[in-house]
Amino acid sequence: MIVCSVEGCENEAAWTYAWAWGEEGACCAAHRSLIESQSVNLGRGVIFTSIDNDTNPGKKKSYSAPQIVALAPELGAAKMKIAEQQVQIQDLEQKNEELKAQIRVLHRTTPAAEPPKADDVEVTYTPPHKSSHPKR
Numbered sequence: 001m002i003v004c005s006v007e008g009c010e011n012e013a014a015w016t017y018a019w020a021w022g023e024e025g026a027c028c029a030a031h032r033s034l035i036e037s038q039s040v041n042l043g044r045g046v047i048f049t050s051i052d053n054d055t056n057p058g059k060k061k062s063y064s065a066p067q068i069v070a071l072a073p074e075l076g077a078a079k080m081k082i083a084e085q086q087v088q089i090q091d092l093e094q095k096n097e098e099l100k101a102q103i104r105v106l107h108r109t110t111p112a113a114e115p116p117k118a119d120d121v122e123v124t125y126t127p128p129h130k131s132s133h134p135k136r
């Protein structure tokens with residue numbers, strides 16, 4: 001393990017640092033601000049690099065090897081099929097909405113006609129052919 005290079009500090013270093021003139025060191029999390037203030041006082045740049053160790057688990061957790069997931073060809077074909085069907089469904093839903101809109105328009109322009117009730121129809125004359133619109 002790397003120990004903090006600040007005099008008198010025994011902590012495990014969480015950061016390595018490199019001064020602009022090339023000097024390098026390591027420091028614990030508590031002493032990073034000390035190095036930073038030295039950098040400000042000296043007017044020289046210092047670059048910190050976090051050390052991947054147990055005192056710095058955040059970095060360790062966030063690092064994961066990139067995984068290349070190879071799809072089986074059948075799975076790829078199935079996914080493609082699903083995508084195609086989703087497009088078809090979207091098309092059908094859109095057509096369905098258009099038809100619904102047309103039905104609404106037709107309902108507005110043609111008020112529902114009451115079918116003639118049998119009692120209201122006076123059958124005085126029965127034509128030889130049955131008419132769907134009997135005269136009153």
Ligand SMILES: [Zn+2]
Pocket residue numbers: 004005006009010011027028029030031
């Ligand atoms: Zn320290």
